[in-house]
Amino acid sequence: MNINAHSIWSDIQKIHNSVPLIHNITNYVVMNNTANALLALGASPVMAHAIEEVEDMVSIARALVINIGTLSETWIEAMQKAMQKAHELKKPIVLDPVGAGATPYRTATAQKLIETINLTVIRGNASEIYSLVGEDTQTKGVDSTQQSEFAIEAAKSLAQRNKCTVVISGMKDLIVNADQVIQIENGHPLMAKVTGMGCTATALIGAFLAVNTDAFIASAHATAVIGIAGEIAAHQATGPGSLQIHFLDALYKLKKEDIEEKLKFYKI
Protein backbone atom coordinates (compact mmCIF):
# COMPACT_ATOMS: atom_id res chain seq x y z
CA MET A 1 0.00 0.00 0.00
CA ASN A 2 1.16 3.50 -0.81
CA ILE A 3 1.27 6.75 1.06
CA ASN A 4 1.64 10.16 -0.55
CA ALA A 5 1.33 13.85 0.25
CA HIS A 6 -2.33 13.80 -0.73
CA SER A 7 -3.29 10.89 1.54
CA ILE A 8 -1.32 12.41 4.45
CA TRP A 9 -2.89 15.82 3.90
CA SER A 10 -6.36 14.32 3.76
CA ASP A 11 -5.87 12.79 7.25
CA ILE A 12 -4.48 16.08 8.58
CA GLN A 13 -7.57 17.89 7.32
CA LYS A 14 -9.80 15.29 8.96
CA ILE A 15 -7.94 15.92 12.23
CA HIS A 16 -8.38 19.71 11.79
CA ASN A 17 -12.05 19.36 10.99
CA SER A 18 -13.06 16.88 13.67
CA VAL A 19 -10.54 17.80 16.44
CA PRO A 20 -10.55 14.25 17.87
CA LEU A 21 -10.18 13.81 21.62
CA ILE A 22 -7.13 11.64 22.32
CA HIS A 23 -7.00 9.96 25.74
CA ASN A 24 -3.41 9.57 26.94
CA ILE A 25 -2.22 7.48 29.87
CA THR A 26 1.38 8.55 29.58
CA ASN A 27 4.48 9.32 31.58
CA TYR A 28 5.31 12.33 33.74
CA VAL A 29 8.30 13.28 31.57
CA VAL A 30 6.41 13.88 28.35
CA MET A 31 2.84 14.81 29.30
CA ASN A 32 3.37 18.45 28.37
CA ASN A 33 5.31 17.70 25.16
CA THR A 34 2.77 15.23 23.78
CA ALA A 35 -0.27 17.34 24.75
CA ASN A 36 1.26 20.33 22.94
CA ALA A 37 2.14 18.24 19.88
CA LEU A 38 -1.42 16.89 19.64
CA LEU A 39 -2.76 20.44 19.91
CA ALA A 40 -0.35 21.72 17.25
CA LEU A 41 -1.50 18.93 14.92
CA GLY A 42 -5.13 19.94 15.48
CA ALA A 43 -6.26 17.21 17.89
CA SER A 44 -7.54 17.60 21.44
CA PRO A 45 -5.41 15.88 24.10
CA VAL A 46 -6.40 14.77 27.58
CA MET A 47 -4.12 13.10 30.10
CA ALA A 48 -6.10 10.90 32.51
CA HIS A 49 -4.80 7.96 34.51
CA ALA A 50 -7.03 7.74 37.62
CA ILE A 51 -8.56 4.28 37.73
CA GLU A 52 -11.86 5.92 38.76
CA GLU A 53 -12.23 7.80 35.45
CA VAL A 54 -10.33 6.00 32.69
CA GLU A 55 -13.40 4.11 31.42
CA ASP A 56 -15.48 7.29 31.27
CA MET A 57 -12.69 9.19 29.55
CA VAL A 58 -12.00 6.54 26.93
CA SER A 59 -15.74 6.41 26.23
CA ILE A 60 -15.70 10.00 24.96
CA ALA A 61 -12.29 9.77 23.26
CA ARG A 62 -11.57 8.75 19.66
CA ALA A 63 -8.29 6.94 20.45
CA LEU A 64 -6.33 5.68 23.46
CA VAL A 65 -2.56 6.18 23.89
CA ILE A 66 -0.88 3.91 26.45
CA ASN A 67 2.70 4.72 27.45
CA ILE A 68 4.60 2.86 30.21
CA GLY A 69 7.35 5.48 30.65
CA THR A 70 6.89 6.03 34.39
CA LEU A 71 4.91 2.99 35.39
CA SER A 72 3.63 1.66 38.72
CA GLU A 73 1.09 -1.00 39.69
CA THR A 74 -1.93 1.29 39.99
CA TRP A 75 -1.15 2.82 36.61
CA ILE A 76 -0.94 -0.61 35.01
CA GLU A 77 -4.35 -1.48 36.42
CA ALA A 78 -5.76 1.75 35.02
CA MET A 79 -4.15 1.03 31.63
CA GLN A 80 -5.73 -2.41 31.46
CA LYS A 81 -9.12 -1.06 32.44
CA ALA A 82 -8.93 1.68 29.81
CA MET A 83 -7.74 -0.78 27.17
CA GLN A 84 -10.57 -3.19 27.87
CA LYS A 85 -13.14 -0.41 27.58
CA ALA A 86 -11.56 0.89 24.37
CA HIS A 87 -11.63 -2.63 22.93
CA GLU A 88 -15.30 -3.04 23.91
CA LEU A 89 -16.13 0.28 22.21
CA LYS A 90 -13.96 -0.55 19.13
CA LYS A 91 -11.67 2.45 19.66
CA PRO A 92 -8.06 2.29 18.41
CA ILE A 93 -5.27 1.77 20.95
CA VAL A 94 -1.57 2.56 20.49
CA LEU A 95 1.07 1.32 22.95
CA ASP A 96 4.51 2.83 23.59
CA PRO A 97 6.58 0.24 25.50
CA VAL A 98 9.03 2.83 26.85
CA GLY A 99 12.12 1.19 28.31
CA ALA A 100 11.05 -2.40 27.57
CA GLY A 101 14.29 -4.39 27.57
CA ALA A 102 15.87 -2.12 30.20
CA THR A 103 14.37 -3.85 33.25
CA PRO A 104 12.45 -7.12 33.59
CA TYR A 105 9.53 -5.17 35.11
CA ARG A 106 9.12 -2.97 32.02
CA THR A 107 9.50 -5.88 29.60
CA ALA A 108 7.00 -8.03 31.49
CA THR A 109 4.52 -5.14 31.81
CA ALA A 110 4.67 -4.34 28.10
CA GLN A 111 4.17 -8.03 27.29
CA LYS A 112 1.26 -8.25 29.75
CA LEU A 113 -0.43 -5.23 28.15
CA ILE A 114 0.02 -6.73 24.69
CA GLU A 115 -1.67 -9.90 25.91
CA THR A 116 -4.55 -7.97 27.54
CA ILE A 117 -6.32 -7.36 24.23
CA ASN A 118 -5.43 -6.90 20.58
CA LEU A 119 -3.73 -3.53 20.24
CA THR A 120 -4.05 -1.49 17.07
CA VAL A 121 -0.43 -0.22 16.95
CA ILE A 122 2.77 -0.70 18.95
CA ARG A 123 5.53 1.93 18.49
CA GLY A 124 8.95 1.78 20.04
CA ASN A 125 12.63 2.00 19.23
CA ALA A 126 14.51 -1.09 18.00
CA SER A 127 15.64 -2.32 21.42
CA GLU A 128 12.15 -1.96 22.87
CA ILE A 129 10.45 -3.79 19.98
CA TYR A 130 13.06 -6.55 20.01
CA SER A 131 12.54 -7.16 23.74
CA LEU A 132 8.79 -7.70 23.28
CA VAL A 133 9.24 -11.03 21.53
CA GLY A 134 11.27 -12.40 24.42
CA GLU A 135 14.65 -11.85 22.81
CA ASP A 136 17.57 -10.89 24.98
CA THR A 137 18.59 -7.30 24.32
CA GLN A 138 19.51 -4.35 26.47
CA THR A 139 17.61 -1.09 26.15
CA LYS A 140 19.74 1.73 27.57
CA GLY A 141 17.08 3.15 29.87
CA VAL A 142 14.69 4.55 27.27
CA ASP A 143 17.20 4.67 24.40
CA SER A 144 17.87 2.07 21.75
CA THR A 145 21.20 0.30 21.51
CA GLN A 146 20.32 -0.94 18.01
CA GLN A 147 19.41 0.36 14.55
CA SER A 148 15.79 -0.03 13.39
CA GLU A 149 16.58 -2.90 10.96
CA PHE A 150 17.75 -5.04 13.89
CA ALA A 151 14.14 -5.42 15.13
CA ILE A 152 12.40 -6.05 11.81
CA GLU A 153 11.86 -9.80 12.25
CA ALA A 154 10.69 -9.23 15.83
CA ALA A 155 8.27 -6.59 14.59
CA LYS A 156 6.93 -8.91 11.89
CA SER A 157 6.27 -11.72 14.34
CA LEU A 158 4.72 -9.30 16.85
CA ALA A 159 2.48 -7.91 14.11
CA GLN A 160 1.47 -11.37 12.94
CA ARG A 161 0.86 -12.77 16.41
CA ASN A 162 -1.13 -9.78 17.63
CA LYS A 163 -2.77 -8.72 14.35
CA CYS A 164 -1.45 -5.21 14.75
CA THR A 165 0.86 -2.67 13.12
CA VAL A 166 4.32 -2.20 14.62
CA VAL A 167 6.39 0.97 14.16
CA ILE A 168 10.14 0.85 14.82
CA SER A 169 11.56 4.35 15.11
CA GLY A 170 15.13 5.55 14.78
CA MET A 171 17.30 7.04 12.05
CA LYS A 172 15.03 5.10 9.68
CA ASP A 173 11.44 4.46 10.69
CA LEU A 174 9.91 1.12 9.74
CA ILE A 175 6.16 0.56 9.58
CA VAL A 176 5.50 -3.16 9.76
CA ASN A 177 2.50 -5.46 9.59
CA ALA A 178 2.13 -9.15 8.81
CA ASP A 179 2.69 -8.72 5.08
CA GLN A 180 4.23 -5.35 4.31
CA VAL A 181 6.97 -2.95 5.41
CA ILE A 182 7.34 0.75 4.65
CA GLN A 183 10.54 2.61 5.44
CA ILE A 184 10.34 6.34 6.09
CA GLU A 185 13.51 8.35 5.95
CA ASN A 186 12.36 11.69 7.27
CA GLY A 187 13.57 13.13 10.56
CA HIS A 188 16.81 14.57 11.92
CA PRO A 189 19.44 13.30 14.42
CA LEU A 190 18.75 16.30 16.69
CA MET A 191 15.32 14.79 17.41
CA ALA A 192 17.02 12.08 19.47
CA LYS A 193 18.44 14.83 21.71
CA VAL A 194 14.99 15.89 22.87
CA THR A 195 13.21 13.70 25.38
CA GLY A 196 9.76 12.57 24.41
CA MET A 197 10.12 12.62 20.63
CA GLY A 198 9.29 8.91 20.46
CA CYS A 199 6.38 9.39 22.85
CA THR A 200 5.24 12.27 20.64
CA ALA A 201 5.34 9.99 17.60
CA THR A 202 3.14 7.52 19.50
CA ALA A 203 0.65 10.23 20.53
CA LEU A 204 0.44 11.52 16.94
CA ILE A 205 -0.23 7.97 15.73
CA GLY A 206 -3.20 8.06 18.14
CA ALA A 207 -4.54 11.17 16.38
CA PHE A 208 -4.17 9.64 12.90
CA LEU A 209 -5.84 6.41 14.09
CA ALA A 210 -8.80 8.52 15.18
CA VAL A 211 -9.44 9.59 11.58
CA ASN A 212 -8.13 6.65 9.55
CA THR A 213 -9.28 3.07 10.20
CA ASP A 214 -6.32 1.61 8.26
CA ALA A 215 -3.81 1.32 11.10
CA PHE A 216 -0.85 0.64 8.81
CA ILE A 217 -1.48 3.74 6.70
CA ALA A 218 -2.38 5.90 9.71
CA SER A 219 0.91 4.90 11.37
CA ALA A 220 2.90 5.67 8.22
CA HIS A 221 1.18 9.05 7.87
CA ALA A 222 1.88 10.01 11.48
CA THR A 223 5.49 8.86 11.23
CA ALA A 224 6.06 10.87 8.06
CA VAL A 225 4.51 13.97 9.60
CA ILE A 226 6.65 13.90 12.74
CA GLY A 227 9.75 13.29 10.62
CA ILE A 228 9.00 16.16 8.23
CA ALA A 229 8.14 18.56 11.08
CA GLY A 230 11.36 17.46 12.80
CA GLU A 231 13.39 18.19 9.65
CA ILE A 232 11.87 21.65 9.23
CA ALA A 233 12.43 22.39 12.93
CA ALA A 234 16.03 21.17 12.86
CA HIS A 235 16.86 23.58 10.05
CA GLN A 236 15.72 26.49 12.17
CA ALA A 237 17.02 25.28 15.54
CA THR A 238 20.41 25.94 17.10
CA GLY A 239 20.16 23.00 19.52
CA PRO A 240 17.71 20.70 21.33
CA GLY A 241 16.04 23.55 23.25
CA SER A 242 15.00 25.54 20.21
CA LEU A 243 14.21 22.33 18.32
CA GLN A 244 11.32 21.69 20.70
CA ILE A 245 9.80 25.10 20.05
CA HIS A 246 10.37 24.98 16.29
CA PHE A 247 8.96 21.44 16.18
CA LEU A 248 5.61 22.58 17.58
CA ASP A 249 5.52 25.54 15.20
CA ALA A 250 6.44 23.34 12.22
CA LEU A 251 3.69 20.88 13.10
CA TYR A 252 1.19 23.70 13.47
CA LYS A 253 2.20 25.39 10.20
CA LEU A 254 2.77 22.25 8.13
CA LYS A 255 1.61 22.64 4.52
CA LYS A 256 0.79 20.05 1.87
CA GLU A 257 3.69 21.46 -0.20
CA ASP A 258 6.14 20.71 2.65
CA ILE A 259 5.02 17.09 2.56
CA GLU A 260 5.21 16.94 -1.24
CA GLU A 261 8.74 18.32 -1.15
CA LYS A 262 10.16 16.32 1.76
CA LEU A 263 8.36 12.94 2.01
CA LYS A 264 10.90 10.13 1.67
CA PHE A 265 9.55 6.60 1.86
CA TYR A 266 10.25 3.21 0.32
CA LYS A 267 8.44 -0.10 0.28
CA ILE A 268 10.76 -2.88 1.39
Ligand SMILES: Nc1ncnc2c1ncn2[C@@H]1O[C@H](COP(=O)(O)OP(=O)(O)O)[C@@H](O)[C@H]1O
Ligand atom coordinates in the same frame (compact mmCIF):
# COMPACT_ATOMS: atom_id res chain seq x y z
N1 LIG B 1 19.20 9.72 13.84
C1 LIG B 1 17.96 10.11 13.51
N2 LIG B 1 17.73 10.62 12.28
C2 LIG B 1 16.50 11.01 11.92
N3 LIG B 1 15.40 10.94 12.72
C3 LIG B 1 15.57 10.42 13.95
C4 LIG B 1 16.84 9.98 14.42
N4 LIG B 1 16.70 9.52 15.68
C5 LIG B 1 15.39 9.66 15.99
N5 LIG B 1 14.71 10.21 14.96
C6 LIG B 1 13.27 10.50 14.92
O1 LIG B 1 12.87 10.88 16.22
C7 LIG B 1 11.59 10.33 16.55
C8 LIG B 1 11.72 9.52 17.84
O2 LIG B 1 12.39 8.34 17.54
P1 LIG B 1 13.31 7.55 18.57
O3 LIG B 1 14.41 8.43 19.07
O4 LIG B 1 13.70 6.28 17.90
O5 LIG B 1 12.24 7.22 19.71
P2 LIG B 1 12.48 6.97 21.24
O6 LIG B 1 12.63 8.36 21.79
O7 LIG B 1 11.23 6.32 21.71
O8 LIG B 1 13.71 6.14 21.41
C9 LIG B 1 11.14 9.55 15.34
O9 LIG B 1 10.28 10.36 14.58
C10 LIG B 1 12.44 9.27 14.58
O10 LIG B 1 12.24 9.18 13.20
Ligand SMILES: Cc1ncsc1CCOP(=O)(O)O
Ligand atom coordinates in the same frame (compact mmCIF):
# COMPACT_ATOMS: atom_id res chain seq x y z
C1 LIG C 1 13.45 9.86 29.92
C2 LIG C 1 12.25 9.09 30.30
N1 LIG C 1 12.25 8.32 31.44
C3 LIG C 1 11.09 7.71 31.64
S1 LIG C 1 9.95 8.06 30.47
C4 LIG C 1 11.03 9.05 29.64
C5 LIG C 1 10.67 9.73 28.38
C6 LIG C 1 11.05 8.93 27.20
O1 LIG C 1 10.55 9.49 26.02
P1 LIG C 1 11.08 9.06 24.59
O2 LIG C 1 11.17 7.59 24.55
O3 LIG C 1 10.04 9.57 23.67
O4 LIG C 1 12.41 9.74 24.40
Ligand SMILES: [Mg+2]
Ligand atom coordinates in the same frame (compact mmCIF):
# COMPACT_ATOMS: atom_id res chain seq x y z
MG1 LIG D 1 10.55 6.03 23.56
